[in-house]
Amino acid sequence: MKRLAGIFTIVLIFCYASFGYQFYGYPYVQKIKNFTLIDQNGKEVSFYDFRGKYLLVFFGYTYCPDVCPTSMLRIKETLDHLGSYKKYVHVLFISVDPERxxxxxLKRFISFYDPSGKYITGLTGKPEEIKKVAKMFKAYYEKVPIKDNPEVGYLVDHTAFIYLIDKKGILxxxxxPAND
Incomplete structure (x- = not known):
């Protein structure tokens, strides 16, 4: 038990170190219910498949021009700082743009931040499934039409929270992010 607490503390410290100047954490306790989505390899995976690991969860999308790449880079830096403790942590990138x-x-996007494919899993699914999962995390997202750029069509306005979940599935x- 002490070892688990120690690893959790290390993950927490590195999260703060990596997100420090730009992200602020606040405590929260919520048991996350199981859900099933499709990963970047086209396989169905459930949230419970990741039990036993600390999870960093981020809601974003591959066409995101700013927040997602920046946040994913911070997450990558956090993983890199963990060294040998990296094996205890996994990242879930949940798409809020399942249409695209x-x-x-997702595989191409994730490979930029995790070329090995071992530490970050990209998830997508049907719009109603994504909505249900986002609601569980209280994550906001909304499609915003871009009238002056028909090639892009729309962007997705979304929260930029990163959720830290313990090995038992508790948020x-x-x-x-800071309000700079």
């Missing part, structure tokens, strides 16, 4: 974010696109800390 196919498993193939412990929500990191939010």
């Amino acid at each position: 974010d196919t498993p193939e696109l 412990r800390i929500i990191f939010r």
Whole structure:
């Protein structure tokens, strides 16, 4: 038990160190219910498949021009700082744009931040499934039409929170970006 607490503390410290100047965490306790989505390899995976690991969960999308790449880079830096403790942590990138974010696109996007494919899983699904999962995390997202750029068509306005979940599936800390 002490070892688990120690690992959790290390993950927490590195999250704060990596997100420090830009992200602020606040404690939160919520048991996350199981859900099933499609990963970047086209396979069904459930939230419970990741039990036993600390999870960083981020809601975003591959066409995101700013927040998602920046947040994912911070997450990558956190993983890199963990060294040998990295094996205890996994990242879930949950798409809020299931219309465009196919498993193939997610795989390409995720590979930029995790070329090995071992530490970050991209998830997508039917719009109603994504909505249900986002609601569980209290994550907001909304499609915003872009009239002056028909090629893009729309962007997705979304929260930029990073959720830290313990090995038992309990949401412990929500990191939010600064209001700079």
